[in-house]
Amino acid sequence: MKSTRRFRFPINPFTGKRISTSSLQFRLTLELVVLSILGLSSVAVWAGWQLSQNLIVAHKGTLEYISARFPEQVELYSEMGSIEVGLNRSVYKSSTGGVMVWVKRNDGMLLVNSPGMDMQSSKITQMISLTQVPSEPSLIHINDRYLVICARTLTIKNQLQGTVYFSKDITTEKHQLNHSIRSLIAVSSLVILLLMLAIANRIRHALHPLEQMSQVASTLSADDLNAAKLELHQAPDEILGLAQTFNEMLLRLSASWEQQRQFVGNVSHELRTPLTVVLGYLQSLLRRGTNFSDYQKQALETAIGETERTIRMLEDLLDLARADSGNLHFSVNPVVLNTLVAEVAAMSQTVSNREITLVSTDQEVVASADQNRLQQVLINLVDNAIKYSSPEQPVDLVLEKTEKHAIIHICDGGIGISLAHQNRIFERFYRVDESMTRSRDGTGLGLAIAKSLIEGMEGRITLRSKPGEGSVFTIILPIWNSQL
Structure with a gap:
């Protein structure tokens, strides 16, 4: 047994009434809300992407600066001692602000690393074991950590010493950025909701004059045409023009209806007397006629019947004309x-x-x-x-x-x-x-x-x-x- 679900129109949050999906109010509200959602969503996405890029670019610039000066520092410190001393002092000097540095020989052996690196940590071990590291600072994701990393070949006094790696853990900053983006999305959603309500309310107020016109038109009767008038205040010029045209139409209809009622009353009054005379002559002719054939009698009876019917209709029209004009008096x-x-x-x-x-x-x-x-x-x-x-x-x-x-x-x-x-x-x-x-x-x-x-x-x-x-x-x- 199949069950059918009936479609329900959306409800106006301000009036509690259901809105037809084919109404102008619903269409305008939907179109403006969709445009607002697309606009705010685009701004939110762009702002989140821009913040993320700014964060990454800032840390990339730091690593770029440190990696570019590292060989010079090694050569400078090596002049005061051996290359090993130069490496140690350069790594120590560069390991500031959360930057981790380590140097590996061409055979993969670790020569030196930042003093703050926990070599027992799986994260550090996995990071050091990387073999494919770009020469330019790039963002990589290892397990649940976000790292900006790069690698440069290290040549001292025209001798290749190995490869030096630079890394900066930006997981905390990345989480803070993600939290900020989520907050931005939440604020954008709230703004979109408030904007939807504001747009719906504004469109409802803008279309209220049209609703008034519809209500007036739906309750009009022929007797109300003369007194009916649409009063609008603080409406747009286009709506005021339409309301004025609507009122002028009501006046024309009222005048036309009044002329029709007067015409019906006058015609009914003028025709009743001659028809009554005709009816009297026909009835007299039928009573006094002695030599009429059956066909002639039938024709006279038909004429009398139709005349009586026409007189009754005229009397009914006169009663209606009196009722319309308010001249039909009642003894209550x-x-x-x-x-x-x-x-x-x-x-x-x-x-x-x-x-x-x-x-x-x-x-x-x-x-x-x-x-x-x-x-x-x-x-x-x-x-x-x-x-x-x-x-x-x-x-x-x-x-x-x-x-x-x-x-x-x-x-x-x-x-x-x-x-x-x-x-x-x-x-x-x-x-x-x-x-x-x-x-x-x-x-x-x-x-x-x-x-x-x-x-x-x-x-x-x-x-x-x-x-x-x-x-x-x-x-x-x-x-x-x-x-x-």
Whole structure:
């Protein structure tokens, strides 16, 4: 059985929120952090290498100086005595500051060595036994020791005396240098960490205006366009220019939306009167006509039905226009929902000849609402439940009560609504474009009006639905508080 690991976005250390790896903030932070790491690492590596080279070069210079003067010292001291005396005194003179000197004959026999050399030490023995030693001072590693060593042929008075070796143990200095390099790496790592936090924080502040714009845009609704405005302070000129353009766009959208609402309201108002006249004439013609054929009667009935539907749609549009403009007034009073819901259930059952089941609480539920508007919403929702469910399926009205809210559920076992359509079902003129709903009557405004009316009464309406299992519309209203 294979296990899968889900990728988790990195967390912003300042906000605690996860950052998308495709966001501008993450990309800028990552790029600047990588560049900072490369820059500081390069400086640290170069500084460590430079310190190491300085240490080695200094000791190499010392050995170079001593080895160059050694033959002269031997000749000078040899004039006062034998060559052996000259060698001993020159070796003793050169063995200062930790420098070790020893002289070997061509056959490998040790002639003389520095007085401080412990000939019983394995390190000294191994060092003396070296056969391949460069003529120029070089760094070699023997076991756990670091040595700068070189060898020169020794010629005195044109006679080859052997080979002289010079060595300087720099293990302590090397360890101190390594410790300094490790400290430099630790300090560099700490600086990189602090730099990462500083860069992330600075980029977050720099991009905060864009986040504000995103928040404002995500919370905007058509009713908020006029009042919405993005206020930015201490932002870069480019962001301020973008914010100004964003505010100007909101003003243009607000003006366009206001013109649209006025147009819809004016057209609805102007068309309702002539359509009402047309409907009256059609109904009168159908009642008084005695010599119409069946086809003509059917045509008149169709015309009357479409005219009535258009008038209903215009009335719905007028209600929405009033709600948008704030001219839809509500008479909010205490409403006994037990009685109202029972009346709606009985009325709908009589008109539709369908079974309407009422499930109510024993307690009296008194809500703060406009009774006529709430009745209109309930009739609309029950009518939808009847339309979109089969005749043998009952429609349930469930009344509940909580401490602060009155809740009404309108449940059906009908065709249901897919999740893709549920987010838009309360939009104006939106209808689920499926073969099972195309033939049903409706203007696509009923749910939009229901939402506007319920929200006008300080309530809210929600939907839960599953295709093939039915839908549940829930109305939530505030409980009436007599003390207010």
